[in-house]
Amino acid sequence: MAVAGKSQTKPAAADSDPFDRSDLKERRRKAVIRAAASLFSRKGFHNTSMDDVAAELSVSKPTLYNYFPTKQKLLYEFHMAALDDGEAALAYAQSAGKNGHQKLVAMCRRNMEDTLSGQGPCAFVADVDSLPAEDRAKVVTRRDRISAGVRDIIEEGNRDGSLKKLDPSLGTLFVTSVLNWIPVWYRPDGERSPEEIVTAFLDMFQTGLARKRI
Amino acid sequence: MAVAGKSQTKPAAADSDPFDRSDLKERRRKAVIRAAASLFSRKGFHNTSMDDVAAELSVSKPTLYNYFPTKQKLLYEFHMAALDDGEAALAYAQSAGKNGHQKLVAMCRRNMEDTLSGQGPCAFVADVDSLPAEDRAKVVTRRDRISAGVRDIIEEGNRDGSLKKLDPSLGTLFVTSVLNWIPVWYRPDGERSPEEIVTAFLDMFQTGLARKRI
């Protein structure tokens, strides 16, 4: 802590009153998540020690354990956040689109915006295999449900004619590949703005890369 | 080793004469790679111990170290194989296509076929962050060159009119997302054949998912 103030709280989010002590614990928990997300996405889950996370926050390791019981639960948190995001995007799509095509676009746009905002969940490929069996099962189940939701949308577009006839499962894989890979390469300080990325990707999702046939 | 034969060689590949001892060392090295690839892709690099790899081959851990100096060099091997694949696909594209569009399709087809054959490199997302700095640098350099190659192809298609006008960097990311994610989800015993996958994906790359405008 640089400055000696009367009520010195942790670094804290810029968007919360640092003098408000009421939800201190919750805000510190969030800070741990942010620090871990940053490190995990840069170096990977296994190449980041809890000491690293602690150092990032200028705090000691045991302090972290006041907010998370295990390192794996921290990882679990990221999985859950990512899944929340996916589900939210699907729910939004249902209300925002009138046919399969519109719903698919809405879902992709929403998901990309969440991912690119950084505000959203986390910016790294969550490592399912490092979760304890029970948590992994929960993640896989939710994940499958989300895939099924995307597939339903594609099937709907398939029926109502707004999307071309194609294997809905492969269409889902195609779309989720692109969405899932974004956290791998996206850097907020990169050359392309989130808006540019979203626009370009939505265009490619819809009409591909080939020259339009008139 | 189940059966007591006079010349008992390791499990060995089905496509090589197990009585030929000339290149035994090289074939065993390959066997180690195959075993590791299988485990790494199923459980991840960090969740697989060298003892696991040894057990998969019914061999002891020190034996592995006759074929690889460190676990990280084993990982490096996979990276190199994947990069070889990417470069081969690019080189092939140059000879197989007359314009940007054709080259892009050739490159994608070739890369997917390599990945899906399983014969090719490896079926897991190679973890760059776990490589020692020097090896990581080599991988990143080659990787960047491959990306640049894809971008060149898209730019060519951009100029010659065979591809639509779009940001070549974002086009590259879009395409490589899909290609890179395949090893994550593909299982040889899955419902879709490699041919189906290649066909469907090439179609989506070219004209997207939306209904064609007549």
Add this chain to the structure above:
DNA sequence: AACTAACTTTACTCATGAGTCAAGTTTCAT
């Protein structure tokens, strides 16, 4: 001021897993 509850830290423990060593074992040439 004195007390308490909450939080933080230093200094551990302990399991895991990479890599090694020295002692077998097998293969092949003479």
Add this chain to the structure above:
DNA sequence: ATGAAACTTGACTCATGAGTAAAGTTAGTT
């Protein structure tokens, strides 16, 4: 058969890093 080279193994070492215990510190209360 015998000796040497190559290969394999059980039994280690040693570093790393997750998680903990107990003592110390701080904030807020009476």
